[in-house]
Amino acid sequence: MGSILIVIALVVGYGTKRVIQTRSWQITGDLVSRVETDERVVALTFDDGPTDADADAVLDVLADRNVPATFYVNGKDAEQNSSTMQRIIAGGHEIGNHTWSHRSMVFVSPSTVADEIESTDEVIREAGYDGPLTFRPPHGKKLITLPMYLAEHDRLTVTWDVAYEDWSGKPQSSQNLTDATVEDIRPGSIILLHPWFGRTTTQGAIGPVIDQLQEQGYRFVTVSELIR
């Protein structure tokens, strides 16, 4: 009997972990991690922040190449770094909601979900952004209350299919991160990078990733353009 319970606990535990972590499916509501297409189009997405101190390192590279990106911002950082928000908007980029505080959205009450998302929407709209506003959960993780809120409010969840753990210190150099990112790209890919908070390794990879993919004939679009 004890061993059966252990097996059941393992199965349930494993299943729940899968539901939390999988980036291509959630329990309810629409989720996109990439788009099926033969066309060489990709979307570049940047998570967290923004941070004014890193604005030049991120936004100048995009402006120089005339490449649009999608920024999944945290409300608390967006509020404190409003000049970078203004630059993102003026640059014609897309903005997405990545929660207010970047807390885990796995075991959370419906009211916490609503607070985290709605306060962030407000800051983004108050900054003057009037474009599409998709949602990306912190660490891509979700379970029940978050997808239910998103489905009820008709919000699209956007994850990614190309990332090389640049948040964890895994890439040893910008070259390393560039190579790993470019290698994983397919038509319709959604690339995730974390360039804020002084992450110079990631910042140094943005230009080379764009240049190498453009040499391969790829075109960069925002997430909403990719989905359309």
Ligand SMILES: [Zn+2]
């Ligand atoms: Zn994040």
